[in-house]
Amino acid sequence: MTISMKKTGLAAAAATALLAIASPAFAQDAGVPAETQFILNSFSFLFSGAVVMFMAAGFAMLESGLVRTKNVTTILLKNIGLFSIAGIMYYLIGYNLMYMDVSGWIGSLSLWSADDSAALGGDFSGGYSATSDWFFQMVFVATAASIVSGTVAERIKLWPFLIFVVVLTGVLYPITGSWTWGGGWLAEMGFSDFAGSTIVHSVGGWAALTGAIILGARKGKYGEDGSVHPMPGSNLPLATLGTFILWLGWFG
Template sequence: MQVIMEKLFLSEFLMASGESALDATAKVDDLMAISVEGLFTANNVWMMLATVLVFIMHLGFAGVEAGFSQSKNTVNILFKNTLTPVIGILTYYIIGFNLMYPGFEVPGWFSFGGFFLDVPLNGNSTEYASGGYTYWTDFLFQAMFAATAATIVSGAVAERIKISSYLTFTLLFVGIVYPIIGSWKWGGGALDAAGFYDFAGSTLVHSVGGWGALAGIILLGPRIGKYVNGKVIDKPGSSVPLATIGIFLLWLGWFGFNGGSVLSGKPGAVSYVLVTTSLAACTGALGGLFAGYFVFKRLDFGMVLNGVLAGLVGITAGADVISPGWALVVGLVAGILVVFSAVTLDKFKLDDCVGAVSVHLTCGVWGTLAVGIFGVDTTGNALPFLPQLFGVAVCGITAFTSAFLIFFLLKKAFGIRVSEQHELEGLDSHEHGIRGYTIVYDE
């Protein structure tokens, strides 16, 4: 209707300027075509920029994981974080994209569009995705999300998992499990039909990765010397500055993660999402600060950093439907939860090197449920809570069961943990032959 009104207005304006009705109509059609193409280009440029920002998040994850882990395992961490997006993008090209967006004829639980990309005839035109972006941009943007789910697992199982087992897990989890779960909502599957809402992936990306991480640390067991006589022994990370840089890179990347999930360059929608995202990150940091001080009686910088990520994960499900005021609450609660979740995991001797389970699983679940508490649709009606709970449960059971089964089979077939000697002496020297930090002294 808006397009029709604009065409009528332009036609009347041109005819009032002396143009004939026929000439006015032709010029209006030309102007509208230029306008549509310009909007299509602007939308696609924003989506490509968002894709780049999400890609930068892999550098952020690498920094956080390397900074929070021991220096003797730095190269091992960076090795995994380099190959994770490689595997993620390739598997998503071969099978993942067509598993996640298969084109359900009837909303269901499984459908497959075939191997490799099959570009539709309108893939590079304004007819594809309502003129928001091209088919190629669509694939690459979603491929970045896929790789992120595996990166979450990497940090939790760090410092004691075999490289071969981790890479095999990543291949199966990102190539098959993640896109199937994602198809249930974003691909138009059963959860979408049930009314489940997850704007940018608090559940579909973050808690799915978090469930995978939880399965991994359960089957791996804690690092040697982590829990001694009922006490939790800190294992100092290699570089607090590196971890801090990683957090800020992740915050930067989240502008693309959430902002790109608008799936167009609409200024009002994008700016709104970026505001709620940033506000939640800020209160997440404060929640981590206050809860960390309450629990540990110190200004725990690590909890502040993880609080930032907790707030970002928490708001991701509802960044477009939760008001800025309630976004402050979502982030604050997430920052508090991440501290108590980390403490709880330690009580059960579940060793998570970087707090990935607490950040991505705990706060991913919270953020998804928060949509049913604070979220409102475009008509001002509150979004229902039960579909959110149902979606969290279905995705959680599926992701955890699948990840546990993959890790269990790998453990029985090849083993998933390095030897005690390699773990104690460091994976860098034994598996890679180099160290992450090398100081050469002049003789």
């Protein structure tokens, strides 16, 4: 077999794999085994989830670069803490509230547990690993909380913010997500949110706006006469690097 033929074969295999990930229907028509589809779909969830999780580094860099030096440590701790809380809350109740037995407005208030027993027994009809799906969904929950973190930077203390993250990631986000991705009342009306512009960014954005209105401007930002007091960021190159990492993360 010539090198050219080998390259053609590899390219065809790669194209088939990518199309299998993008379109299960194509994969079935192309005769891709169910086990291969299961592996590729699960890998797609894990890889895309890892890219989105990398956005947490971007949020941390962007925020810490734009706040004053005295607040950098708190910002970094907030970003680590919110991701940890998001994972715990989405595992405990969030995932089931969003996806299990959704009855129009809300899902099941129960503890989530991964069930890949069918795949372990050789039945790959589920299409992907339940654990990989949970991970993919969880990083979006944390992203919504990160949007709020940047908005209320230097406006709120650490513990009140983390308490809010518990509510957002365990209750608010899963319930609103169940209305669309969970097959709830918005999905029944034909509403579609392909990439999370409403579920992730709108929910995070509205929560951030509410926080900004309640908390008001940063202390010392405005004088009694309404004059603006500049508050230069601590590290603009770091903020720029964070921006590019977030830019890359959108492809997840």
